Amino acid sequence: MENIVNVEGTELDVREYNGQMVVTFDDIDLVHKRPSGTARKAFNRNKKRFINGVDYIVLEKENSNVHRVDIRNIDIPNRGITVFTESGYLMLVKPFKDDLSWKVQRSLVNAYFALRNQHPAPTSTTAIEEKPTLEFETDWFCINRGKINYICRCYDITSKEYMHHLLEVLGRTYNFDEAKRIYSATTGNWKCRNSEVITYFPQLSELASKILQKDLEDCAKEETP
Template structure:
């Protein structure tokens, strides 16, 4: 039972708000007061038709000691705490005043139902609506975060796609210069710097020795392009590169193929590998 005391004015009569077991209730004396009927009228109507009222639905029968402190009433001298108090619910009130048909009765009924009994029913709905609004706010925030993460993922995917295209077109350095992602730019710059440093170090360590006598190789079959068919100076350089790579245990057939292609002798990496297997890998 609620202990908060507020009042509602019904046709000029102040009616304290009372709740029992979650429902708003009124006393028989208050019904007489708001309808301006002689005291005892509502009680007589109730007792005359009591068989039609359902206890716990249309009315509650409670002890004075249980309800009076909550209604803000001070028990008088000689107060009997065990006396019964009849509390009428909305359904019981509507049944009780069926015989009140004067104009005042109709007006009071409308005000009492709309301003007293049914206001209690809308309060839980307002609380549920507030909770729903809070839940929607949480969902909206989660959706905004998901959209942000999706946008970031799409940016990263675009960056990876550009990197793959740049790798295929051998223009990684240009991609890094045009990249709009600072973190990825720094990472790729470091990778390229290390790669270029390693390549330059290898080139700096390569010192062709004195020209050696070119080993006589069997002629290539008709229609086939092999290192054996290259000019003597090219074959000499290839042999020296092979020997140095073998010493450093860093064979790189692609590097040798690129050297041959730069000097105008077109060859593939597998062909260089076959040359190595045939003359060096023994």
């Protein structure tokens, strides 16, 4: 994985925590060309709307050595540092409505946060010897949980309601019931979840991701004054 990504002409350091691509306050101000402190102020104004551990993560200096194997390119100062996941970033920049911000948001979602799904994470040889390894998450729903939660908060719906909507749109192109039957017959899993079927068929997962991306864009438009 590259150490730097070009986002609309601005070079952004690639940062990763515990298997997730993350950004800092300074990263957000940098790529959006906002004065230093803009993202932090936006977060402080709306902090009650963010979920700790889902939308943002506070890293403490004293815990950095314990988690070092899970941290990529994040320097933790004595006072600690706050990093944002994809869902947290999208929530934080909702008030940014200028043309550049729209381009930056698209680039970060498609070229930065998507990096984690395109490349295997770097490994630490010492950590592998001391700790058990974990398999990468492959379930389509789990991978996109942050985006789905963002849309659900935007429209005040549950994730179950959103998945129902997603299956309806998928069903306009593919016969999902038939896909589920084929999956169950092939794997022997007759009590499968819908997300397992979406994950199993590349056509379904690709189309589902396109639908999700469009819903994200529509959600942003809904909130534009």
